[in-house]
Structure formats: C-alpha cells, structure tokens
Amino acid sequence: MATLSMVSGPVATSSLPLSTRRRASSVSFPAPKKGGIGHGGLRIECIRIGGVEIPNHKRVEYSLQYIHGIGRNRSRQILLDLSFDNKVTKDLSEEEVITLRKEVTKYMIEGDLKRFNRVAIERMKEIRCYKGIRHKLGLPIAQQLEEVNPTKEPLKSELLNGKWELLYTTSTSILQPQRPKFLRPYGTIYQAINTDTLRAQNMETLPYFNQVTANLVPLNSRKVAVRFDYFKIFSLIQIKAPGSGKGELEITYLDEELRVSRGDKGNLFVLKMVDPLYRVPL
Incomplete structure (x- = not known):
C-alpha cells in the first residue's frame, strides 16, 4: 500500500x-x-x-x-x-x-523467488550433489575457496597424498552425458595422488569399475602434466594408454578434507579426502 x-x-x-x-x-x-x-x-x-x-x-x-x-x-x-x-x-x-x-509480475520475485531457491537448495542437499553438500556444511563454493587457498604450494604438501572421492565435476569425459543413463557412471569415483612417487590413479565404481594410472610431471608448485600409462577395464583387463592420453591438472585449493582442481580444458573437480594412506600402484 x-x-x-x-x-x-x-x-x-x-x-x-x-x-x-x-x-x-x-x-x-x-x-x-x-x-x-x-x-x-x-x-x-x-x-x-x-x-x-x-x-x-x-x-x-x-x-x-x-x-x-x-x-x-x-x-x-x-x-x-x-x-x-x-x-x-x-x-x-x-x-x-x-x-x-x-x-x-512477469518475473519471479520476492517471496516466490525465495521459496523457489529454498526448495532448490533442499533438493540439492537431498541428492548430495556438490552444491548441496556445501550448503549443508555451510561452506563456500569453489571460486570462493580458491581465493582463500591455505596451501600455496600443494605439490609440496603431504595433504595432497591419498585417496580422494569425487564430489563434483564439469568433465564430460567422466560424466558421459551422451550415453543412455543406465550406461553412465553412477557409482562413486575416486582419484588418488602420491607426490613422492609422482603417480596418480582414477577409479570408477559402478557400472564398469574402470581404472587408469598416470605419471605426473610437475610444471610448478601447484600444476602437473599428466601422462596416462595404463587403463584397466572392469579392474581386470589392462591396456596400455595411447600416446594421446595426457593433460594437465592444477590444484587450486587444498586442506585436510577438501581439494579443488582444474584441468587444462577448464574442467572443475571437487574432491574430499577418504584415505590419506592409500598408495597408487607403481
């Protein structure tokens, strides 16, 4: 009025x-x-x-x-x-x-918009996507974390070593959105890194249980070149990786529990630590 x-x-x-x-x-x-x-x-x-x-x-x-x-x-x-x-x-x-x-009145504003956002956030919390987990824990999102990264030289830090669970990624090579839903990876995905041996390993679970190992070549104190050497299909059949299997990975945030990384193609990876004692096969 x-x-x-x-x-x-x-x-x-x-x-x-x-x-x-x-x-x-x-x-x-x-x-x-x-x-x-x-x-x-x-x-x-x-x-x-x-x-x-x-x-x-x-x-x-x-x-x-x-x-x-x-x-x-x-x-x-x-x-x-x-x-x-x-x-x-x-x-x-x-x-x-x-x-x-x-x-x-053509736009969603005020109470309607607040209700919509509240429902969307609750939905993200229920499905435990990256944003939902961050909301539930009351933590900031990736870009905000990167601005306050407490580990300036992650490749020299012991915090990087171990097995990490993937919480969120924008990588289409991992998400495989072009496949039918029942053929896409839907189980937990892990990544392990050991800085002393400069080895890395990606591990899928359901439905294929595929794995890939790689050698790491430091480019600076927070970025590595990644050279894949072997793929394992169904965790059993080992195949030598082609020469084109390579990329780069930059660690943009690292603490005791959370890691944020970015690939050379602009993909974002957010992971949480699950096993700091895990060793990547040589």
Missing part, C-alpha cells in the same frame, strides 16, 4: 457547528509535500511495486533494484521493454505506475 497524506485546503469554519468549530480551531493538517503521485485530494508519497515500497527519490532503474529478484540488468530490460525514460520514480504518472506493476 502506498503511504497517503491528505492535501489540506481552506475550510470556512463559520459554516460548521459550534462544537466542530472549536475542534477545528485546534486542529491543523500538514501541508502536502512536493513530489509524489497525486489524485484529487490524495498524494502518494511512495510507490509499491511487486509488494515492495521502492524509493521515490531515485531513478526507476535503481528503485526497482530494491525488489528481490530484480538486479541492474533486469531493471534496465524492464525500462527498455516498456519504452520508459529512466526518470525519478516520483515523476511517474499513475498510468506508468500501473504499467510498471504489470510488467514486474
């Missing part, structure tokens, strides 16, 4: 009853403020859009951003779609305010 103030005007007290005249002589009405949207004897001192009272003294582009779900880009898009000038909010006409309200 908009805040309303009455615009006072002269009243002939002689035309009022005596009792009313006495009260009128002791009552004063505030003078109308400048600005706002007026209609008859009423003046609106603020505007309510999308269930939110937006500032009257700012331009519409900035006032709309007080609504949860409307940022700078969306605010500008709304003005563009309506062919509105970016005027001060209080200078909007009644017709423009009504049009603006209708336009804003």
Whole structure:
C-alpha cells in the first residue's frame, strides 16, 4: 500500500457547528509535500511495486533494484521493454505506475523467488550433489575457496597424498552425458595422488569399475602434466594408454578434507579426502 497524506485546503469554519468549530480551531493538517503521485485530494508519497515500497527519490532503474529478484540488468530490460525514460520514480504518472506493476509480475520475485531457491537448495542437499553438500556444511563454493587457498604450494604438501572421492565435476569425459543413463557412471569415483612417487590413479565404481594410472610431471608448485600409462577395464583387463592420453591438472585449493582442481580444458573437480594412506600402484 502506498503511504497517503491528505492535501489540506481552506475550510470556512463559520459554516460548521459550534462544537466542530472549536475542534477545528485546534486542529491543523500538514501541508502536502512536493513530489509524489497525486489524485484529487490524495498524494502518494511512495510507490509499491511487486509488494515492495521502492524509493521515490531515485531513478526507476535503481528503485526497482530494491525488489528481490530484480538486479541492474533486469531493471534496465524492464525500462527498455516498456519504452520508459529512466526518470525519478516520483515523476511517474499513475498510468506508468500501473504499467510498471504489470510488467514486474512477469518475473519471479520476492517471496516466490525465495521459496523457489529454498526448495532448490533442499533438493540439492537431498541428492548430495556438490552444491548441496556445501550448503549443508555451510561452506563456500569453489571460486570462493580458491581465493582463500591455505596451501600455496600443494605439490609440496603431504595433504595432497591419498585417496580422494569425487564430489563434483564439469568433465564430460567422466560424466558421459551422451550415453543412455543406465550406461553412465553412477557409482562413486575416486582419484588418488602420491607426490613422492609422482603417480596418480582414477577409479570408477559402478557400472564398469574402470581404472587408469598416470605419471605426473610437475610444471610448478601447484600444476602437473599428466601422462596416462595404463587403463584397466572392469579392474581386470589392462591396456596400455595411447600416446594421446595426457593433460594437465592444477590444484587450486587444498586442506585436510577438501581439494579443488582444474584441468587444462577448464574442467572443475571437487574432491574430499577418504584415505590419506592409500598408495597408487607403481
């Protein structure tokens, strides 16, 4: 609801009853403020859009951003779609305010958006995806972690050694999204690294239990070149890796429990430590 103030005007007290005249002589009405949207004897001192009272003294582009779900880009898009000038909010006409309200209802904002996000987060927690785990633990996501990496030279740290469980990745070579769902890896995936022997191993579980081992060549204190040497199909059939089996891996965050890595193709890997004593086969 908009805040309303009455615009006072002269009243002939002689035309009022005596009792009313006495009260009128002791009552004063505030003078109308400048600005706002007026209609008859009423003046609106603020505007309510999308269930939110937006500032009257700012331009519409900035006032709309007080609504949860409307940022700078969306605010500008709304003005563009309506062919509105970016005027001060209080200078909007009644017709423009009504049009603006209708336009804003096209977007998911305020309570609806908050409910949607809450349900989405709960769903991520239930399926235990990377973001869901981070939300459940109250921890920041990958980029925020990388900014505060406590281990500046991970290849020189004992924290890197051991067997890690893959929590999240963007790698299509691991996720295999082009395959039918029942042929995609759906079991736990592990990666092990030993810095003393410069060996690494990737291990799938269901459905194929495939494995691959690799030699690591340090490029700096946080990045290695990866040279795959052997693949194991169903953890039984060993095949020598082709010469093209290579890549790079950079450790961008490392602590006692969590590791974030990025591949040379831009893929993100997030892993948690499960066995610090695991040794990769030579």
